[in-house]
Amino acid sequence: MKRALLVVDHGSREPEAAAHLARLAEELQRLRPELAVYVAHLELTPPSVAEAIAACAAAGVSELVVHPFFLAPGRHAARDVPRQVEAAAAAHPGMRVRVTRPIGASAGIAELILATLPPE
Secondary structure (H helix, E strand, C coil), X not given: CCEEEEEEECCCCCHHHHHHHHHHHHHHHHHCCCCEEEEEECCCCCCCHHHHHHHHHHCCCCEEEEEECCCCCCHHHHHHHHHXXXXXXXXXXXXXXXXXXXXXXXXXHHHHHHHCCXXX
C-alpha cells in the first residue's frame, strides 16, 4: 500500500505563497520519508485538487490523506476542500481518500503563535 499526504491551501497569485507551501511539503517529507507528500491549491494557481489527486493515482497511491491547510473550519476547510476532493476521488475508485480537520486550536498552536512575536 502506497500512502500519501496531500496538503491543500487556498492558492494565491503571490509566488511566495506557493513557495511557502512547497517548503512545508519538503519539511513534511523530511519528517516522514515513507509518506509521499503532494500539494494543491483550492483556486487561483495549479495544481488543483483534481490535478494533484490524479498525480497521486498515477503514482500508484492507494491511500490518500488530504489536509486542508487552514486554521479554522470555515467554508473552505469545511465545504470547499471536501467537495473538490470527493469529486476528484470519484475518478479513482481504487484509492481510499480521507480529509482531515484543519489545524484550528490544536495543541501547540498557541506556542507557534507566540514564537512569531518579536523580542521585547
